[in-house]
Amino acid sequence: MSLLELDDVSVTYRIASGDVPAVRGVSLTLDSGAALGVAGESGSGKSTLAMALLRLLPRDARVSGRILLDGEDVLAMKWGRLRAVRWAEASIVFQGAQHGLNPVRRIGDQIAEPLLVHDLAKPDAARGRVTELLEQVGLPAWRARSYPHELSGGQRQRVMIAMALACSPRLIIADEPTTALDVMVQAQVLTLIKELVAQQGISLIMISHDLSVLADVCDQLAVMYAGRVVEHGPSSEVFHDARHPYSRALAAAFPTVGDPASRMAPKGLGGDPPDPMHLPTGCSFHPRCPVALDECPTLDVELWAAGAGRVAACIHAKPATATAPASAPATEEPA
């Protein structure tokens, strides 16, 4: 059974000048022990979606649809229940570990805090658990007595992961967990995350704009553009053989070193991300799309099947028969 199920989730920010639709009708499921990568550029709605999962959005955000965590609707939870769910069932590792830690408290106390707040351990037992957690993320036990400034960026990110693990959650949401880190440290942190997912059966949602990193860690990849999922499927297939031109552009942005095709040929995507208050008509990607057709500005795109276990919201992935004016079910022969 799936651990997390998103059903037509939309998030709209209400600001003075009007409504800003940040997430528009996203449906995704995550199985227990699986890892899902969510890719997209700034403004694609990926972080808003992550925050919505635990209702961490500001007051001016309106969330609709259903978010089922273990069958229970997060959006309908009372405050007390929600507090219990946060940390204990699902926790978040934010980007920028520099700002996530309290500079004047020792690391050990900060890791123990969720345990104590949730009455999951008495202070003495919590100390033991902190040692255990530090070990799991590859830090020596004496680091519990350190302050955040005594740690390097990679070590702080490990502490953030230890905090997220403290209450043994079943789901971890990692929002750009390695963005500010060096390559070598990034590799260390990614290896750690992969091990935790594999060994402890924790489910993972990882958010990044780097498709190559997501493909490395996650089994499934969802690519978001302008608040919608535009492609979803097994991660290596989406990464190596994307069906949506936007996913293709993201995948090509980080070249494979040694590939003659990308030598002296950086690949980017022209144009700018759309303004969510003035989204383009039809397929929102059409103004930047290198393979747009005449009907794209008016076409209502939806996620069409694009191979085994894959969907893509692009006219080029649309079943051939369905492109005909009278949209018939996608079959080989007309009935």
Next chain:
Amino acid sequence: MTETQTTAEAVTTTRPTLLEARDLHVEFSSRGRRARAVDGVNLAIGEGEIVALVGESGCGKTTLARTLLGLERPTSGEVRYDGNPLTYTSKALKTYRRQVQLVLQDPTGSLNPRHTVYEAVAEGPRIHGLPDEQDLVSKALSHAGLRPPDRFFLRYPHELSGGQRQRVVIAGALALNPKVLIADEPVASLDASVRGEILALLLRLRDELGLSALVVTHDLGLAWNIADRVAVMYLGRIVESGPVEQVLTAPRHPYTQALMSVLPESPERVVLTGEPPDPTRIPGGCRFHARCQVLASGKAAEAGVHTRCRTEPLPILPATPEAQAACYYAETTTP
């Protein structure tokens, strides 16, 4: 690679040297100890050449870039531009900085939010009292891909996308018609889709204006995308350098090999433990020996160089354009 005493002029290069670091040392005092941030570097950047300087944070790459810009004074050694050593009078530096310009990492942080695009780009020409300011600004903006330029004159940074802001920063550097750009992580804070566009811009500026560039980065994919040559820096020294095709397809220094191995999709990972060591305590012998996977695996001992690795300091690599690595083991494997 036996002629360790030669400098760039002695070797026939295809491009005449424009900017050069000769036996450069930069030291800081840090809590009573000396930090050797740049500890003996020879590096030459030819006319119209793009060199990538790669390394982890703390390896001294930013200090080296700042010293090349004349923002730090070397403890010993010299920076040479167009054949002449840099002098550190304010008048000489002012002239120098018309030739060698800096492009900063974070466009949001390096633009004044209350200055229009025009004011941001016109700042350089005003400081240098150049005539035809508006013409210079227009040209710089269109070279940076913001066309038509007058449409951007009165815009403020917050009205622009991340990629456009980075283009404004680049236009600000171009306004003085420099010969060299020194770019510190020019795309690290940009979205994946914009990244390729900015890199393509740097390549185009080289083709159209003959600009040279030193791109400081931790991103090997960037080097593969745009650089002619790459120099890998570790703890204050360049440990491997040469043409990108050679260094990045057949790295010879174990540190370069480790950096390459943690790229997504590389078959076998060498995840170095720990973070880059401290520039106040540079190990004796080869400065990488404590983390070296080749030494740890016993392969260096088989080749009979392990004692030298631990005790004998390596000579400083010369500023030759050919591929070279500062490694005893690499010397034994190639004639």
